[in-house]
Structures are given as structure tokens and as C-alpha cells.
Amino acid sequence: MIKEKEQTIILKKQPRIIGSYSIVGPKEGKGNFGRYFDYVMKDDCFGEDTFEKAERKMLESAITGVIEKAKLSTKDINLMIAGDLLNQIISSSYAARMYPFPFLGVYGACSTMAESIAVASVLIDGGYFDNIVCCTGSHFSTAERQYRFPLELGNQRPPTSQWTITGAGSCVLSLKGEGPRVTMVTFGKVIDWGVSDVNNMGAAMAPAVRDTLLRHFAATKTKPDDYDLILTGDLGKLGSEILIDLMDDEGVTLGANYGDCGQMYFKRQQKTLCGGSGAGCCATVFNSYIMQKLREKQYKKILFLPTGALLSTTSTQQGDTIPSVCHAIVIEA
């Protein structure tokens, strides 16, 4: 049924990810990936007086940090592609004014990391840019007050809810230098299967992953076993179970090589219910743990599929459904 090829691009020049950087909040630092992060903040205000300013500063230090780690200077960077979860991606825009290079704002909710890497690799592959910085992040306290309730409200979180990650991840893509290569890109379609529960984003996003995954496998003639790791963004515990069921219905088995950043992010006793979420979730895991394993060649070929629930507070209040998107990138060591 699904056989068109146009959504998948097989890159000829295969841009390399020559540097990656991650910065997280204190709670995230105590999670399962704690020791892989480049910087763990002592408190998530980050020395600023509002959480929004803290998010901005987080993005700035992620960008500065990754340029340093890639042993480049700001003069070498041709373009920055970034996004975040706040209205009008305001944090990224503020972070971008610090730097001399042009800025391309993207919004893919929690899939922003893959979207920016995908766009950057295509631009580099086309020969238009040499070095591109990709960056995204999210902050628990800013997301909570924009999408849900005030922090001090004494309500209980439903069992399907997820914890927005406080953190930012960034990477530099280039044709020169050493690092894992981006070899394939599949841009996802927006999928909406009629889920309207904002506390159950995993269920809303799983069909989007299914769609992108099926298209990717069809276009590249690969199967799940061809990858050392198939990593989704923030489906969470429930969402990834749903995805496994959905893929099973299509005759594709996701086995031991399948993982979800959100589900793996926190330790059990950290009480985050279905796991982590937010743009910072897959961004920080990818730019720390995954990149390290790729550099050490423990993973040779991975399929990275962050998902985004493209909802707004207005659509939620009007009881509308949640459209979702999922972009896939293939990275080879």
C-alpha cells in the first residue's frame, strides 16, 4: 500500500556530525543517562530570574558548547537551525541573536532535533553550506505553564502523562572532519488518528511513527534487523507499547533493537509515570549517549525517529485532536 519513494532522500555526500553537546537540569542529571551529559545544571533557573530566560541561556550554552567541542569558531558556522516548544519558538530566536551566523527557525515540537538535522544534511548535501549548527531544547517549568497548569497547583498527574525534559542538545554538521555520517533522511507526513487526550501524547504520536517507519522501510528496502538501534523520541512507556502493537499489525516486528528515549530517560523511582517528553528529551539523549556509542562504533547504523505532537493550547481547549509528525534519519558510524 505504501510504496512511494519521494519522502526519503538518500544522501550522496553524507554529512558528518562532527560535534555534539548536551545540557540538562538536575533531575535529568540523576536519570539513566546522567553520566553521559556534557553539563548538568545545579538548579533549573540557571542563575536567571525567570524559567524562560533559563531556557534561552540553556540554548545559548548548548550552541556555544558545541561549536567549541567541534573545534570551530563562530566564524566557521554558516547557518543555525533551531527550534523549541515555546510560542513562536521565542527561546531559539533569542538565542540566535547572540551569534553572527544566519538563523533558520523550525518547529516540529518534540521532533525538532531530527527535523533540523534532516534539513541541515540536505542543505549540506546540496553543497550550499559547509558547517551547520542544529539545536533544540525544552524546559519543564516553561512548558508546564504554557501547556498545562501552574507549578504550584495541587493536582495529580494522570498515569499516562510524561515529564517534559529540562535540557538542550546541539550538534554541528559538516563535510569535513570526523564523526558519524547522516546517510538517509525520511521526512514525515502529519498523521492524526483522532486522539485528543493531551495527557496521552504517546498514543497520539505512535501512528505518525508507524507511517514514517513503513515509508522508510519501503523506500530504502530495509527491515528492522538492518539497524543496530531503532530509536523513537518521546513516545513514552505506553506509546512505545502501542507502536509495537501497530507495527505488529503491519507484519513488522520491533524487537530488542527498538528503544524510546522518553521511556529510558528516568529511573523508576523518579516517578515520571510514562517517562520523559519534550524537544529536549531525544535531543539530549541523541547528542550524548547515542553519539558517544556511535563514535565508539558500538552502534554502526541507527534509525532515529523523534516524534512531535503538533498541538497548541488553543486547539486543546477547543477539544480538537492532536496532529503528529515523525521524521526519520539514518546515521552510520
Next chain:
Amino acid sequence: MEDIKRNEAYNRYIKEKIPKTKAWPSLFNSFWVGGLICVLGQGINDVILLIFPYLSQQSAWACTLIILIFIASFLTGVGVYDQIGKFAGGGSIVPITGFSNSITSPSVEFKSEGIIYGICVKMFTIAGPVIVFGVVSSMLVGFIYWIIGLFI
């Protein structure tokens, strides 16, 4: 058409898939925390009547509620009330203290947007409907009693 069917089937499937939480522990917690808040209210009320014996029961309740509202508002400000709420759920939402929490929490939260557009505007984002529904329904009750009064 097929899409609608698929979406309905998918939503049914999710409903089954959602993990069922054990109701008893959370019911028990909200029971004893809620009960304790009410006992605290009764205690305050009795002390007030002890100190000011000439107060009517109606005014004593008003004083009690104001003190409870004060306590809840303070606990919200120092960041304790939401911890109680996480544990007790309905036990700390249903008492008047929950009403106080739902007014104080957004105003503390949106302080960063300034006094007018932050604190004052956002104060009723959660508790607004409570006051609106309460006032409108009490007007309706008053109206019915007025009509009845015309015929008696």
C-alpha cells in the same frame, strides 16, 4: 469515512491499553487528608467560638474559612501545597483550601508577567469558573425563590 472508523477503533484500543491505576490507595489518601483538613477547620471554629462566644455560628464559619484560606495560600506560596495535592488528590482539592490553592498558584506562577497582566489577570484562570457557576446558580436559586414568594 474509513478514517473515522479507523480513528474510532484506535481510540477504543487506547482506552483498553491505558494502565488502570489502583483506586483504593488514592481514595484512602484523599479520604484521610480531606478528613483531617475538615477536623482542622472544626478545631479552628471551636477555638474561635471559645474566644468570641458572642459570634454567630455563621460568622464563626466565615472566620474559619478565612483562616483556612490563609493557610492554604501560604503553603502554596512556599511550594508545599502541590506536594500535598500530589499525594492526596481530591483530599486537598475539594476543601476550601483547594479553592485557595487554585487562586494563589496561577498568580504566583504568572508573577513574571508583571502585577497587572501577570498576577491580576491570571488569578482566576482556574478558580474563575467556580465563582461564575456559583454566582449564576445562586442567582437562579434566588430568582426561583423570588417567583415562589410572589405567589405565597
Next chain:
Amino acid sequence: MEIFLDYLWVFLIGGAVCALGELLIITTNITSARILVTFVLIGVFLEAINVFDYISDFAKAGINVPIVGFGASLAKGAIGAVKTHGFLGIFTGGLTATAGGIAAAIGFAFIFSLIFRSHTKN
């Protein structure tokens, strides 16, 4: 002994009302604002059919401290004002009776929001 029994009733009924709220949250997944609205309406209704006072006599704080009591005061105020002031009472009654609670909630919220800021959650 009698006072102990009084407090036991307060605890049991107050707890039961709160547990009913929790049951609503678990079964219907509604937000706290809707819980509050529901219970205020229950209070208004109980007062309108003149049942609230009987419950209040033995439940005391068990029914007055939950927001049900707030609803009942609104209705009681409206009913009382209609009887003394006539038509105008429909408008003045409810809020007059609950002015203390509402003013306290607004006033304290304003003061504490000037003093405190919201805390990070873990």
C-alpha cells in the same frame, strides 16, 4: 467524649466528601477546576432544596469546609436576601454571604504572589 464523637463525624463525612471527589477524578479524568465547579453546584442545590442545614447540624466542618459549603452559602445568601430585599436580593445575596471567603482568597493570593515565586518540581 461527646466532643470526640463530634470530631469523628467531621472526619468521616469530610473524608467521604473528599474521597467522592477523588473517585470522580479517577473515573472521569476531569480537571481540578471542574471538580470544584461540580461540588459548588452540589452545595447550591442542597441549600436550594433546604437539606444543607440538616447535614450541617451533625457534619459541621465535614460539610462546611469542603467547597460544598461555599456553594451552600451562596444559595443561602441569595435566598435570604430575596426574602428581605425582594428582587434586588437575587443580585446582592450570593456574593454578600461569601464576600469574606472570596476577598480572603483574592487578598492573600495577591500578597503571597508578591512575596513568593513558583518553585521547580522534582
